[in-house]
Amino acid sequence: MQIADLIMEIFAAKGSSAYFGEPVSQREHALQTAHLAEIDGARNWLIVAALLHDIGHLLHELPEHVADLGIDPRHEDIGQGWLAQYFGPEVTAPVRLHVDAKRYLCATDPAYLALLSPASVQSLQLQGGPFNEEGVRVFEQQPFAREAVRLRRWDDIAKVPGLHVPGLEHYLAMIQAVQLRAV
């Protein structure tokens, strides 16, 4: 099966589930994040990463209210591991780092914490809280850290109920073009 078809299937099966504690579904959240990346002028591989950054949530079987149970499902690692079968590090690294990017922004941008939704603040604690100085330094040295921060900022505002944005089909050719290609 082609990767784009597989992604269509996964979103068809699980995309209607709620985006933990937010007023949009997983599909709406993914499509809004990708659209924000596209209108911000991101390269195709980063738009694909934005679209698929939470696919780990669609691949694991934990209930929607996992944060209330005190569980961090490490969806960024699940997503990265799965995506690495099909995509290079330019896609997988921003996905893996998008949670660390939140911890980074909380530590370095005083205005950022105020932007986070209550659900995102709750999961921040499970994810280890804001980085300390050492964490900030280590994060900045990782390849694609800047891209992960860009992705994170789109991610945080891609929660608008009923917003009209292009559908999954808009991204299928892009997904095919980006798969396992060097930057």
Ligand code: FE
């Ligand atoms: Fe997200």
